[in-house]
Amino acid sequence: MSDPRKAVALISGGLDSLLAAKVIQEQGVHVEGINFFTGFCVEGHTHAIRKKERARPKRNNALWVAEQLGIKLHIVDIVEPYKEVVFNPRHGYGANLNPCLDCKIFMVNKAHEWLRQHSFDFIITGEVVGQRPMSQRKDTMPVVSKESGSGDLLLRPLCAKNLPETLPEREGWVKREQLYDFSGRSRKPQMALAERFGLKDYAQPAGGCCFLTDAQYASKLADLWRARGSKQYEMDDIMLLKVGRHLRPRPHFKLIISREEGEGNYLQGYRKQYVSIKTVSHPGPLALIDGEAGDEDIELAARLVARYSQGRDAPEVELEVADREGNSRLLRVRPMPAHEVPQAWHL
């Protein structure tokens, strides 16, 4: 018997990509998974940071899916090349800063590169026509195939019957009649199929697969770009956007204030990169100053930090301000009352 055909499946960790891979596996095709790390993925991070969430067992859904399927999973770090997708999406952004269509094109293109390097035969994704407003529409699905360069090597098993035949179907590597014709936003067909495969406990993320679809996250990222005068970010920036409360009292600096102990510990790790403020006289948060702050700015920042400490109602709170070299000084300030903090400062 000849070797089975080989497919590389884009695995996000959600139900659709799990089902798509399973459908093809059931047809006797050898499947391996590929998962892309953009830095914005919802997986993990905040969980690891916030102390109260540490107690709950956590799993990486993409790894979990691969284990359910019994397939290898290749996790690819695309943080650097992905920036261009976020900065200049040719097809624009979705509701927030999510460049979904360009993102899909980019990932399928990377999967296609991987396929050529590893002599695989075709690519599968869990896309469903009409499932998502931007990247998964009847008119945009061919755009993904075309602009990713994968052409008819890209098979979407869950909705293939609604789309033109692809090479794996024409060549008889997979049977079209055993593929599906799902469409629209309903999740019922997927849930029924999961049941048929005996799959339980799968992840059903609300919204998109990454933080760029989150309105609050996107507004913090947009603020960062405005403050820096251009679209740019480093890994630390996008991690810090997930941590603490962010306030921008002046255009040239913002404060990142921890909300609980786990976040405080996490922010500690950045004290060599940012000026930091910590309450001394009362239990309270640790805050970082992102930007260049003068003496007046630091006093204002300290009053804000004091407001989030247990000394918020005290006449005075003592804080320690440390520069990036670790030189510190003490400062006594009057905590800023809530009514003096304009809503617009909250990012």
Next chain:
Amino acid sequence: MASVTPRSKLDARRLLCPMPVIRVQDRVAELAPGTTLEVVCTDPGALTDIPAWCRINGHRILETRDNGEEQVVILEVGAS
């Protein structure tokens, strides 16, 4: 208990998941089957993720430790 003596070490501290797994994956790709690798992390999620990654990719976990601050995973590279 006699501890395993790892031949290769990887510092994945201050990285959040899935970065420790990616670093392990990249390092394992350079190592010969049978080599032991010790990974030190500070994201407790690594204690779930690295073993899961090893199981699906055919590598063996020899030891895991967690002192609350740092997590250590020792694995043996399997045949690719």
